[in-house]
Amino acid sequence: xxxxxxxxALEPGQDRTMILNMGPHHPSTHGVLRLILEIDGENVVxxxxxxxxLHTGIEKxxxxxxxxxxxxxxxRIDYLxxxxxxxxxxxxxxxxxxxxxxxxxxxxxxxxxxxxxxxxHLVWLGTHALDIGAMSVFLYCFRxxxxxxxxxxxxxxxxxxxxxxxVGGLALEPPLGFFERVRDFAQRFPAKVDEYENLLTExxxxxxxxxxxxxxxxxxxxxxxxxGPTLRGSGVDFDLRRDMPYSGYENFKFKVPVSQDGDVFARxxxxxxxxxxxxxxxxxxxEGMPAGPIxxxxxxxxxxxxxxxxxxxxxxxxxxxxxxxxxTVPAGEVYQAVESPRGEMGYYVVSDGTAKPYRVxxxxxxxxxxxxxxxxxxxxxxxxVVAAIGSIDIVLGEIDR
Amino acid sequence: xxxxxxxxxxxxxxxxxxxxxxxxxxxxxxxxxFDRDEMSIYxxxxxIREACALLRDDSDCPFNFLADVTCVDWxxxxxxxxxxxxxxSIPKRERVRLKVRLGSASPKLDSVTSVxxxxxxxxxxxxxxxxxxxxxxxxxxxxxxxxxxxxxxxxKDYPVEGYR
Numbered sequence: 001x002x003x004x005x006x007x008x009a010l011e012p013g014q015d016r017t018m019i020l021n022m023g024p025h026h027p028s029t030h031g032v033l034r035l036i037l038e039i040d041g042e043n044v045v046x047x048x049x050x051x052x053x054l055h056t057g058i059e060k061x062x063x064x065x066x067x068x069x070x071x072x073x074x075x076r077i078d079y080l081x082x083x084x085x086x087x088x089x090x091x092x093x094x095x096x097x098x099x100x101x102x103x104x105x106x107x108x109x110x111x112x113x114x115x116x117x118x119x120x121h122l123v124w125l126g127t128h129a130l131d132i133g134a135m136s137v138f139l140y141c142f143r144x145x146x147x148x149x150x151x152x153x154x155x156x157x158x159x160x161x162x163x164x165x166x167v168g169g170l171a172l173e174p175p176l177g178f179f180e181r182v183r184d185f186a187q188r189f190p191a192k193v194d195e196y197e198n199l200l201t202e203x204x205x206x207x208x209x210x211x212x213x214x215x216x217x218x219x220x221x222x223x224x225x226x227x228g229p230t231l232r233g234s235g236v237d238f239d240l241r242r243d244m245p246y247s248g249y250e251n252f253k254f255k256v257p258v259s260q261d262g263d264v265f266a267r268x269x270x271x272x273x274x275x276x277x278x279x280x281x282x283x284x285x286x287e288g289m290p291a292g293p294i295x296x297x298x299x300x301x302x303x304x305x306x307x308x309x310x311x312x313x314x315x316x317x318x319x320x321x322x323x324x325x326x327x328t329v330p331a332g333e334v335y336q337a338v339e340s341p342r343g344e345m346g347y348y349v350v351s352d353g354t355a356k357p358y359r360v361x362x363x364x365x366x367x368x369x370x371x372x373x374x375x376x377x378x379x380x381x382x383x384x385v386v387a388a389i390g391s392i393d394i395v396l397g398e399i400d401r
Numbered sequence: 402x403x404x405x406x407x408x409x410x411x412x413x414x415x416x417x418x419x420x421x422x423x424x425x426x427x428x429x430x431x432x433x434x435f436d437r438d439e440m441s442i443y444x445x446x447x448x449i450r451e452a453c454a455l456l457r458d459d460s461d462c463p464f465n466f467l468a469d470v471t472c473v474d475w476x477x478x479x480x481x482x483x484x485x486x487x488x489x490s491i492p493k494r495e496r497v498r499l500k501v502r503l504g505s506a507s508p509k510l511d512s513v514t515s516v517x518x519x520x521x522x523x524x525x526x527x528x529x530x531x532x533x534x535x536x537x538x539x540x541x542x543x544x545x546x547x548x549x550x551x552x553x554x555x556x557k558d559y560p561v562e563g564y565r
Contacts, residue, residue: 052545059530060554064561095437222491225467225519236491243494332406332436335487335498337468346469348485363469363487367522400545 016040022385024053030127030389031396033370042382047374054400062360066326067093068167070360075161077362078398080120083112083152084340086165089360091246092336092347093167096329099298103290105169106248111182111285112155112164113247113338114278118189119148120341120393121271121278125196128268128390132209137199144192147185154178167327168302169295183286189279197272210265214376214388217262224375225368228343229274230392233267235260240339247338251288252281264391271393274341301327326355335363342366342393364398406436416440417462418488418497425455431502441498449486449501450511450537456488457516462495464488467513470523472531476557481505482533486513503533512538530555 017040024034032053038046058077062070074089075082087109094101126141149159155174156164164171200206216226218234231238239256241249257273259266295302303322304315321327331353337346346363369392376388413419413433419442422430429448434441444452456464469487480502488497501510512535513520524535525544532553535541543550552559 052543052547055545057554060559060561098437222466223518225517227466238491244496333439333441334437335439335469335496344468344489346487348469348471348487350473359473361469361471363471367526368519371519371522 017045020382024050030394033389033394033396033399035385035389037382037385039382044377044380044382044385047377047385049370049373051370051396051399054396056401058401059360059362062357064356066355067329067357068322068326070357071166072161072163074362075163076397077364077401078340078342078345078366078395079160080123080395081116081341082160082162083109083116083164084338084345085362086163087113087247088336088338088340088345088347089349090165090167091338092334092349093329093357094296095334095336096332096349096351097167097298097301098330099168099296099301101169101247101296102293103248104292105294105296107251107285107289108170108174108294109165109247110249110252111282111289112152114281114285115148115151115182117278117341118275119145119152121275122148124271124341124390124393125268128387128393129200129206131386131390132206134200134203134206137196140192140195140199144189151178151181151185154181166295166302168298169293173294179286179289182282186279186282186286190276193272193275193279200268201272207265209387210268210391211261211263213264213384214380214391215261215263216372216376220375221262221372224372226343226372226392227365227368228339228341229267229270230343230369230372232256232258233270233391234262240337240344244337246336252284254278254281264387267391267393328353328355329357337363340365342395342398343369362398362401364401366392366394366396366399370394370399404437406434408432408434413440416497417459417493417495418442418456418464421456421459421462422452425452439496439498441500443500443502446501446503446510449484449499450513450516452499453486453488453513453516456497462490462493464490464495464497466491467517467519467523468496470513470520470527472527472533472555474531474555474557476505479504482508482531484510484527484533508532509534509536511536512541514538529553532556 017038020037020039022035024032034050036048058073074085077085122141122145126138129137152162153159156162218236221231221234237258254277257270259269299318308315309319329351331351333350335348337344343365345365348361350359352358377385410433429445431443466489468489471485473483482503484501486499527533529543529546
């Protein structure tokens with residue numbers, strides 16, 4: 001597998017080849033990704049991604065914050081799926097604490113996570129199609145994405161940086177009329193997916209630009225640590241939601257779309273099918289939504305209701321202590337992985353028994369998927385690089401952290 | 402409250418990864434811990450690459466997917482660094498965590514890029530942010546910080562605000 005590892009910096013080319021710099025502000029690199037390409041005419045001989053332009057030191061910042069304050073930082077890692085990051089972090093801390101989460105909170109988490117997946121896939125589909133030249137898909141996708149962002153705003157008060165999941169449950173009870181709005185959206189959405197597919201799936205230009213392009217085998221994808229649709233597009237039937245369920249996913253029925261082809265089109269089909277499965281899961285969550293509390297019964301960890309805080313002495317004391325001193329977490333370490341829209345999102349949280357995490361490490365799915373990009377592009381045409389970048393669905397905020 | 406951790410190697414030897422490593426070379430295994438449903442195995446630094454290859458190619462429970470590599474700095478205690486590998490078995494849906502402790506004098510160990518090419522960026526990130534070196538890494542350069550950056554930001558003796 002020597003061909004999968006770069007061995008030297010790319011220097012100005014000898015004889016036939018030349019070095020082409022793509023990015024970091026190229027419109028189709030989805031953020032600030034810089035690709036250094038060695039090209040021989042139109043063929044890519046070698047590729048080396050250069051990252052770090054969005055590095056903000058979130059892992060370091062986490063070590064200086066209370067456990068509950070870190071939730072707001074997790075939103076900012078991957079701005080397309082903040083709720084997935086919230087979920088992964090709070091699950092890790094809850095595992096450290098040994099908290100039991102009430103069923104309603106778990107179902108809400110699943111429902112919002114699947115909406116987040118649709119939201120993320122819509123941005124991916126819109127921009128991916130835009131890169132390849134299908135302009136109008138972008139407008140269709142952002143029309144539905146706006147509906148989802150309005151749902152997030154309704155439930156959390158924020159369109160993007162939601163911070164809605166908290167250690168021990170949810171931040172707030174969902175507002176009146178929220179479930180009706182979600183139900184309305186869930187009924188409308190499958191027809192919209194048909195619209196996207198009408199525009200693309202059998203479109204000859206789309207299939208010529210995507211079929212057989214940026215191929216990667218299952219062995220290479222596993223060796224490079226690729227996960228999510230990038231892995232399933234190569235025929236590996238593995239989804240953490242089904243195979244290692246968390247947060248009540250074992251209560252849901254869904255299919256995991258897998259494609260054997262390993263090209264851009266296969267990854268496209270996986271994600272489009274995932275949108276259909278996700279909206280079916282949102283409907284299941286709406287139908288089976290349990291009643292009951294949305295926060296765990298752990299007064300030292302979970303903030304009390306405002307009502308109680310203002311009327312009961314004890315609740316007031318807990319509130320004051322959690323805000324000013326945080327809550328302590330028993331020493332230990334936990335690796336929690338969830339299936340984010342891009343693959344395996346993992347949080348490794350180490351506690352030393354104080355109120356601040358000793359170490360928080362995010363396993364970014366995109367970072368590993370990006371390593372698969374040179375394996376997809378080397379030896380192929382320069383124009384296909386753009387299709388390949390879109391197909392691994394990278395978010396540079398998550399890669400650089 | 403979580404259950405207390407099990408650290409007795411004898412009680413843990415039924416776990417596929419522990420059993421495999423003990424049968425291979427019991428002196429490579431420094432200890433093991435089962436805590437919060439997660440298995441951690443402490444390995445001697447000189448055996449990490451062989452141990453990873455062994456676990457990857459195991460016929461019963463192949464840990465074929467390297468999910469993550471990271472590092473924890475326990476400054477000022479010694480051994481200071483702990484390099485942490487998270488392995489996943491896609492066929493068996495099983496996880497295991499391997500740990501290698503490194504002293505601050507020469508934080509260096511073998512790279513596992515020859516076992517999983519995907520370790521490349523993870524190891525570069527650790528080198529970049531902790532200053533731990535990986536022998537045999539094909540391209541050990543800073544990944545996130547600028548090339549000319551001084552210091553290793555995720556070390557505990559590096560201030561959160563940076564040096565000013």
